[in-house]
Amino acid sequence: MKEFLNFINGEYVKNVSGKMFDDINPVNGQVIGKIYEAGRPEVDAAVAAAKAALKGDWGRISVVERAKLLDAVAGEINRRFDDFLQAEIADTGKPASLASHIDIPRGAANFQIFIDTIKSTATESFNMRTPDGKTALSYGVRVPRGVIAVVCPWNLPLLLMTWKVGPALACGNTVVVKPSEETPATATLLGEVMNAVGMPKGVYNVVHGFGPDSAGAFLTSHPDVNGITFTGETRTGSAIMKAAADGVRPVSLEMGGKNAAVVFADCDFQVTIDTLTRSCFENAGQVCLGTERVYVERPIFEKVVAALKERAESMKPGLPFEKDTKIGPVISKEHQEKVLGLYKSAKDEGATIVTGGGVPDMPEELKGGSWVQPTIWTGLPETATVVTEEIFGPCCHISPFDSEEEVLGKVNANRYGLATAIFTQDISRANRLAHQIEVGLCWINAWFLRDLRTPFGGSKQSGIGREGGVHSLEFYTELRNVMVKF
Ligand SMILES: NC(=O)c1ccc[n+]([C@@H]2O[C@H](COP(=O)([O-])OP(=O)(O)OC[C@H]3O[C@@H](n4cnc5c(N)ncnc54)[C@H](O)[C@@H]3O)[C@@H](O)[C@H]2O)c1
């Protein structure tokens, strides 16, 4: 049985309380590890180590030396690719084909991309005449914020954690990471990588545990934390924002969504169906950018429903390393219950169940896993629970529309505003809509296509702030103005 320890000041440590909790494999429900929960003493030690590291070697090295270390981190993740893959898959049950193409390579890339950003981003400068006829030059310098708390979810554990740790370290900060209690493995393993490349002690720290009354709350309310970056549910983000208000710490929040896709009759049908199959069902629907509402122009409504039904039914659930596995379980029994509860509410509210709606029939040895069927509904009003609430499962509701104005109103009538995908050959119309849809990210004839130099984040209750490229520098540094008179 594996043991997951906290990683503090370059060392793996247990805890003073002796409290441990289980790491469960969602494929079969078996306990695969024990996690040492960090209490206040461990969180205090991690924050103190991170604070001290700012004053040590890490705080003194040049950007070029920092970049070399981050490049080495990326290299070491790639060298230990299989270890990261096994760790991520054991925690999440996701297909190896998916994790080896997205989660692990992006885990490494997140350390490299921000090296370029930090090296190539200039600060402004201005010249002016002073009243006594001399000259004054003002220029900006970016300084690290300090100790950054990084609070992470379970859906893309390594990818989403490094998406924040990469830029935070590139900017010269130190971090204390609180991975999801469901997925402790890759954040823990990254500690070994940091030591292997010679990262100074205390720069990267990990504390395990839950949210309220546990490591998450202790960390986000810690007075020596200088900024908090969070990905997860909107309700949690709201609690973290309250904690951050004490001490007036800045927050960057990436939160929930109820993303729509808009399909016009003139779309490239094959591209649309291929893309919707991914956006609705990939990672068992547990992608914050995933589509849960599909609006289809009436002339092709039936055709889209039939094609997507066929694709949903071809998504074979199974073991992560089996070649024909197309979908894994959802993360936990608790999440399975939530998703199945929402499947039931769709039925109770009068949905037509096009496909799915329950638990797939799995072989005996996998019956203890948290499996759910890819599911499609039609026929619900816009007020139905599964049309308004985030499910975070492999499912979507499909409804017809007759005009651009109508579909725009429906897409925007939601408290979330993370992402939308529009499918049409009419690029003018697509752009017109993209400018009016209230989201942080809008794809046209694509989904989850990312250029990491671009801003990522949500509108409305999906988030506060943007990360990616120079936008990450806005959060992870403070801009200081220096004025010199001569
Ligand atoms: N917008 C995005 O980029 C994005 C990306 C991925 C996931 N998500 C969202 O994440 C959710 C799924 O992830 P989840 O279930 O892990 O989210 P969650 O909010 O339950 O947990 C996220 C993290 O917050 C911690 N936490 C919980 N309560 C806390 C508290 N009071 N104080 C401090 N920390 C606390 C958890 O332990 C975990 O590490 C979905 O809503 C999804 O949309 C958003």
Ligand SMILES: O=S(=O)(O)c1ccc(CO)cc1
């Ligand atoms: O910007 S990305 O790092 O690519 C990214 C991908 C997915 C999500 C949501 O699950 C967040 C950020």
